[in-house]
Amino acid sequence: METWQKLLQESITRPGDLTRRFGVDPRPLKEVAERYPMRVNPYYLSLIKSVGDPIWKQAVPAEEELHDSVCMDDPLDEENQSPVSNLVHRYPDRVLFLVCSECAMYCRFCTRKRKVGGESMVIDRQTLKAGITYIRSRPEIRDVILSGGDPLLLGDERLEWILKELRAIAHVEIIRIGTRVPVVLPQRITLALVRILRRYHPLYINTHFNHPDEITETSAKACGRLADVGIPLGNQTVLMRGVNDDPAVMKRLMQKLLAIRVKPYYIYQADMVQGTNHFRTSVEEGIEIVRALRGHTSGLGVPAYVIDAPGGGGKIPLLPDYLQSLGEQVVLKNYQGNIYTYANPAPALDEEKRSAVNGCL
Numbered sequence: 001m002e003t004w005q006k007l008l009q010e011s012i013t014r015p016g017d018l019t020r021r022f023g024v025d026p027r028p029l030k031e032v033a034e035r036y037p038m039r040v041n042p043y044y045l046s047l048i049k050s051v052g053d054p055i056w057k058q059a060v061p062a063e064e065e066l067h068d069s070v071c072m073d074d075p076l077d078e079e080n081q082s083p084v085s086n087l088v089h090r091y092p093d094r095v096l097f098l099v100c101s102e103c104a105m106y107c108r109f110c111t112r113k114r115k116v117g118g119e120s121m122v123i124d125r126q127t128l129k130a131g132i133t134y135i136r137s138r139p140e141i142r143d144v145i146l147s148g149g150d151p152l153l154l155g156d157e158r159l160e161w162i163l164k165e166l167r168a169i170a171h172v173e174i175i176r177i178g179t180r181v182p183v184v185l186p187q188r189i190t191l192a193l194v195r196i197l198r199r200y201h202p203l204y205i206n207t208h209f210n211h212p213d214e215i216t217e218t219s220a221k222a223c224g225r226l227a228d229v230g231i232p233l234g235n236q237t238v239l240m241r242g243v244n245d246d247p248a249v250m251k252r253l254m255q256k257l258l259a260i261r262v263k264p265y266y267i268y269q270a271d272m273v274q275g276t277n278h279f280r281t282s283v284e285e286g287i288e289i290v291r292a293l294r295g296h297t298s299g300l301g302v303p304a305y306v307i308d309a310p311g312g313g314g315k316i317p318l319l320p321d322y323l324q325s326l327g328e329q330v331v332l333k334n335y336q337g338n339i340y341t342y343a344n345p346a347p348a349l350d351e352e353k354r355s356a357v358n359g360c361l
Contacts, residue, residue, distance in 0.1 A: 002042075008104060008153075011041040015061055022051050032061035036275055037117035039106045044184045047213055054211045054243040057279075058107055064278035065108065066294050073114040075272040077312030086123055087131040090314055094143035099123060104151045104185035109238055113272045113309075114290035116149050117335040120259050123149070132165045135172065142173040152181040152188055154198055165201040175200060178236075180208040198229040206265060211244055211253045217262040220260040226305055227261040234265035237303070239286050242277040247292030254293060254301035264303035269318075272310055283307070283318065291320045297334025 012018045015029035047055045070281045078088045086098040101121040116123040135141050144166055166172050181188045235257050244250050254264045270280045286305050293302045306315040324331040330342040
């Protein structure tokens with residue numbers, strides 16, 4: 001069996017090396033790959049069934065990436081919310097810490113398409129130390145999310161050094177890792193890696209399956225290894241045209257995730273990232289997909305549908321119109337469209353709330 005390092009070395013980085021296998025002219029894609037890096041390793045390549053299928057769309061450059069006059073390089077305003085290089089402090093009690101500049105595959109829809117895999121994203125021991133020092137200096141930070149690039153593309157020694165440094169900070173209560181490795185390079189989830197990760201609980205992993213075909217025997221084994229050492233697994237799916245903008249496809253994805261012990265966490269409305277406009281669906285389509293999940297599959301399999309607000313406003317949840325009106329009677333609509341009412345108690349006065357709190361002390 002090939003090691004994950006060997007698979008990574010064998011990745012296709014030029015359109016011609018991939019498209020000739022499928023009888024596609026690579027010339028229109030060469031300019032795209034020069035601007036936005038391409039990397040498709042043999043494992044993920046093996047999941048492509050045909051040109052233009054949902055796996056192809058996520059992995060292979062498209063001409064549309066260069067013809068996007070709608071979107072922005074940094075729609076989430078991460079650069080202006082970075083007090084030190086490669087660390088985003090948007091929410092009061094948590095930070096996003098970018099610890100790796102590379103990915104096992106360069107997804108065509110990436111929110112950091114502007115810099116991941118490129119020379120402008122420099123992450124080294126010095127920048128990592130600066131991030132750790134910032135976290136240590138801010139006692140309000142209780143939650144650190146490791147991202148990048150992909151943190152699990154780091155070598156075991158570097159990754160453990162980061163985890164050890166963070167776990168030594170008293171006010172850091174939880175560590176999360178955002179990774180697409182279990183999806184695109186599950187061979188990276190080695191026994192040695194999980195032995196390291198299990199030392200730094202409470203530790204959570206959010207991965208990134210977007211289509212049922214990405215859930216294979218190999219990726220299920222990788223997720224199983226992580227779950228077996230007590231790591232809770234969540235999944236963040238990006239809603240994308242031509243990939244998963246079909247209620248039946250999305251429902252099957254959520255069901256298959258639960259079967260491999262991965263909890264659906266978010267469905268993201270696609271960010272307004274330069275070069276990705278062709279993936280974006282309407283918000284109405286996203287709401288219809290949530291409506292098709294609610295009541296039609298396990299509640300465990302219904303993630304929050306959110307927009308990560310342009311300009312750095314953070315994640316804002318969106319729901320179908322289950323709440324019809326709010327007053328003495330709460331009028332509700334269920335997943336079948338049936339109407340129900342709930343008698344609404346009067347709000348407690350401030351004095352009553354204080355008395356209730358004091359009574360519990």
